[in-house]
Amino acid sequence: MVSKESKALYIEARIRADLDELWARTQDPARHRRWDLRFTEIEYLPRAEDEPQRFRYATRVLPFLTVAGTGVSAGEKERPDGTRTSALRFHSPHPLSLIAEGSGYWRYVPDGDGVRFLTGYDYRPRWGAFGAFADRVLFRPLMGWATAWSFDRLRLWLERGIAPERALLNWLTELVVRALVLTVCCTGLGLGPLVGLLGPLAPAVAFLCPLLLLVAISLALLMAPLSGTPAARRCLRTPPARVRAPRLLRTLENWS
Template sequence: MHIATALLFTIGILGAADIFIFHTIKGRLTQRTECRKEVVIHVLRGFVYAAQFVVIPNYRLTGGWFWALALLFVVDVIIAVTDVWEEPKSRAKQGGLSSAEYLMHIVLSVLVGAMLREVIAQTWGDWSLPTAITERDTFNSISFVMAFGSATVAVCEALALLTSRPRPIHVRVRLDASVKEVWEFTQDHHRHPEWDHRFSHIEMLEEVIKTGTLMKYTKRIGPFLICGMGRYKLHRLMKQSTFEFWSDQRLSLIRRGVGLWLYKELPDGRCEFSTSYTYEVRWGFVGRIIDLAFRPLFQKYTEASFRRLAREHFAAPDATVLGVAGRLPERFA
């Protein structure tokens, strides 16, 4: 494994330079909300590299353990492909990747391919041997230092994500209906769960909806029933509803949040309906980790609700629903 180890160490050194120069100094990826997905990918890759630094130079995995090694490389390939897929969207506001970073990625890809070929050549047939983890004759302590460094960078990037302010959720749609029609339908709390996937039931605690009105809401997720409360902070007829919401239920990831609905009349008489909201999570550090995956899903969930609203209630199956780019909502052309 001497050649594979040398290639791995070279990849590690160049990868560290890539992170420091292009991700941290120039790109400031952990500080840009539009780059959050890319940073999550980099965090996962950091832990995969840490495992490779420990295993490849120091241990031979045979029998059943061979497939664990194969899985490690499969995960590495999936992460690499996902990173390539995400980068154009993540770096769009920065004008894409620089020529120098492209060159770095090409060199790293060639080295990774060469290392993978060498590992396959050295381990081919090991699945047929007895299941065991055997220490190699030349134990390499430097690899553990590099593994520690890779894992440390991944942890630091993860902490930067968890302590940064998450981006709000923005969704908007243009409907072939008047503001009055959209307002009356979307403000009907009895029919709200028909189109909004986020709620199973809404109950107003006052007959007239106005600033200060309280409501109860529930959402059933499998066998679990999530309960919460909401209050209208500002209610301007056919213009805007601003609200706050919270849940005292420990089962709920969302502790409290704020949001608004906006109704805008377009020059042709149609209505542009939009929402923006954000929230705080409970469960401390664990909750913030879960929210890294939950918030993008909630963004998509809300977009799906707006598509459902347009398709099923305003006869607009092809309506364009816009989401979010960075911290700002996307704009209609």
């Protein structure tokens, strides 16, 4: 279903939370869409008792453009090794959706006082050679970042009680502050010729100001995000070993 040449995405977060609560906040569509940046809407569709769960998802790309798709999912809440698994297959018929179809899984692995929450997924882009290039250069890295950022937002919700909406506001505020610092500092670096107007203080100011401005620029660019701000960098983006998709995923092939 997906291209053999594509590079599957892998994201892992360690969350100090109860396994049942983590399961609830990831399996309930109303709570899932609150923390997952990739989706604007997620809703379950009617199904027969012996069928996997079908769902509809949508993402608002622009204020006037929403891309939607459908999928099917199944979960294993009780496994002999104590882990849990959720698998899904999805597709979008929308012509403006770069993703044509794909599949993926979530794994919940108890680990001491927390849970290793990880995902692996892949998809087939549309639009031919242009779509493959756009996916490799821009879209796939963006999807990896958005998944990792969302996992950390979920972690903050579970570990620290920071609501997803508040976490987003924290992130936007920090982003604006960093941008303002960079703007002010870069403007200050361009005012060097005016230092001569300070008379006797000019040599000292000419030495200290650029140094302080460069320090501020470095902090704005490189300083770690605040503890209450979601950050993709806190998640593992490379699998620790060879990873195999769960068998559960194969049971969905006839339903996708």
